[in-house]
Amino acid sequence: DTEVTQTPKHLVMGMTNKKSLKCEQHMGHRAMYWYKQKAKKPPELMFVYSYEKLSINESVPSRFSPECPNSSLLNLHLHALQPEDSALYLCASSQGTGTGDPYEQYFGPGTRLTVT
Amino acid sequence: TQLLEQSPQFLSIQEGENLTVYCNSSSVFSSLQWYRQEPGEGPVLLVTVVTGGEVKKLKRLTFQFGDARKDSSLHITAAQPGDTGLYLCAGGRYGQNFVFGPGTRLSVLP
Numbered sequence: 001d002t003e004v005t006q007t008p009k010h011l012v013m014g015m016t017n018k019k020s021l022k023c024e025q026h027m028g029h030r031a032m033y034w035y036k037q038k039a040k041k042p043p044e045l046m047f048v049y050s051y052e053k054l055s056i057n058e059s060v061p062s063r064f065s066p067e068c069p070n071s072s073l074l075n076l077h078l079h080a081l082q083p084e085d086s087a088l089y090l091c092a093s094s095q096g097t098g099t100g101d102p103y104e105q106y107f108g109p110g111t112r113l114t115v116t
Numbered sequence: 117t118q119l120l121e122q123s124p125q126f127l128s129i130q131e132g133e134n135l136t137v138y139c140n141s142s143s144v145f146s147s148l149q150w151y152r153q154e155p156g157e158g159p160v161l162l163v164t165v166v167t168g169g170e171v172k173k174l175k176r177l178t179f180q181f182g183d184a185r186k187d188s189s190l191h192i193t194a195a196q197p198g199d200t201g202l203y204l205c206a207g208g209r210y211g212q213n214f215v216f217g218p219g220t221r222l223s224v225l226p
Contacts, residue, residue, distance in 0.1 A: 041218075042219050110156070
């Protein structure tokens with residue numbers, strides 16, 4: 001099973017709302033990732049978790065707050081977002097530590113976020 | 117400057133034609149992956165290549181990793197409308213973050 005699941009599929013939120021994106025994998029992968037993808041661009045790395053600890057934060061604004069409750073789950077908490085944060089948010093997982101190893105990543109279907 | 121370059125950026129062809137897309141870098145990679153992504157969906161892993169000179173086939177798709185592990189190609193034989201999508205190459209290196217190329221957007225017309 002190489003499935004990564006994400007919920008919700010679509011999310012519309014106002015700039016004052018608080019919402020969360022959820023990601024789950026059952027492949028035993030110890031590295032999990034959040035990416036942001038704008039239209040017609042490749043995915044852009046936001047955060048990496050390695051063994052449930054945050055190992056990489058690519059200078060992401062604090063209105064995005066990741067959380068890894070256990071080795072299978074990854075959340076992204078959203079608060080006071082801006083319209084320019086509208087994008088496809090992708091979760092991925094991989095073997096290895098996630099911090100500089102060559103293992104392939106498996107992606108979820110994404111959450112399409114619209115900030116109004 | 118992108119660490120991974122892809123060409124062409126866009127490609128529109130008729131059903132039944134053959135095509136090749138390229139992924140190039142000046143850096144050596146421990147592995148390269150090819151993904152296909154459809155609009156509004158996550159990238160789907162097609163293949164991983166790890167050995168220089170390696171060739172892998174997936175039905176009508178043939179993937180090659182360069183001898184020096186700096187480049188890769190994807191060849192599609194007899195393209196079908198279902199092959200339409202964004203093709204992304206991505207690479208992993210020890211001690212470095214996983215990186216993506218900018219993608220090749222393929223349109224196969226019936």
